[in-house]
Amino acid sequence: MTQDTTSTDHYRAVAELHTAPLWRNLGDVLPAEPRPTAVAHRWRYADLRPHLLHFLATLGLDEAERRVLMLVNPGLTDPPATTTSLYAGLQVIGPRETAQAHRHASHAFRFVIEGGGAATTVNGERVPMRPGDLLLTPGGHWHDHEHTGDEPVIWLDALDYPLVNALDASYFEWFERRSQPHTVPDDLSSRQYVHGLLTPAWGRAAAGPSSPVGRYPWAETRRAFDAIADDAEGSAAEGVLLEYRNPLTGGPVLPTMSCRVTRLRPGFSGVPVRRTSGSVLHVVSGEGTAEIGGVTLDWADHDVIAVPPWAPLRLRNTGLRDAYLFGYTNEPVLRALDLYREEEC
DSSP states (O other), X not given: OOOOOSSOOHHHHHHHTTOOOGGGTHHHHSOSSOOOSOOOEEEOHHHHHHHHHHHHHHOOTTTOSSEEEEOOOTTOBTTBOSBTTBEEEEEEEOTTOEEEEEEESSOEEEEEXXXXXXXXXXXXXXXXXXXXOEEEEOTTOOEEEEEOSSSOEEEEEEEOHHHHHHTTOOOEEXXXXXXXXXXXXXXXXXXXXXXXXXXXXXXXXXXXXXXXXXXXXXXXXXXXXXXXXTTOOOBTTTBEEEXXXXXXXXXXXXXXXXXXXXXXXXXXXXXXXXXXXOEEEEEEEOOEEEEETTEEEEEOTTOEEEEOTTOOEEEEEOSSSXXXXXXXESHHHHHHTTOOOEEEO
């Protein structure tokens, strides 16, 4: 091959033409394994709760329409995210407050942590918010909140906006009024589908990719665990693991996020597992440790943990009671693209 002896810097020249040599970037373009910028991290609920209550007491709705503390991964600060393509935040609403109705492209859900007397309305259906309840807000659905109780209500917010924004597919709209009219009987979807294998046989033709259930009550989740009792061996990695399902398709509750909850018995020590999906864990109750990619994080009631993709995860229950962990993941996206992998390690 003849060597170019001219003084032209061809690498600079091609860069100015908005091109780049693949041979200098092959390892970045096609890495040998996932290299997430997200890191393992734990947010202590006991540390964050006083700040939430402070902002509730000092900021009116005219100053903060949504009082939310975003859980920002130290490796994903610009734009902020909790782990790859997933976001989590802690939101608080006070007695006799409402939250402006709106809708957006991102799929979302709420997992209630504490308090009572609040409700959310999604596309005209008002559903109560009780600790441990999972409430869905599929993309494009109008939603707002109201609080008629006497104590603050705090919940975990989850959205897929990091993915939606990366695809330049986002939109956001305010409703024409502060609150929606209630056009559907309260909590109807939960009451229709709470019976497990017996589900309504009408309306299936109009079913979309998101679950038609507005609220998955914690009372039913506990009933499922109690029915299994100690007879289920469970997962070697994650204990007695249950998944919230779309009753019409059998698939995940949202097209971009799947939701699960696990019970770890006292003394449980899981085998390490890693997946190409990222996930967020919320401690419903209990105490233990999570070893994530060589980092050991202890956890207690209501803490939140980010698990980056392909980071080995090992869960332990170090307490004297059953531990319950709620989690969500971007696994449905990876499965749809045939990019999902998992292995014990």
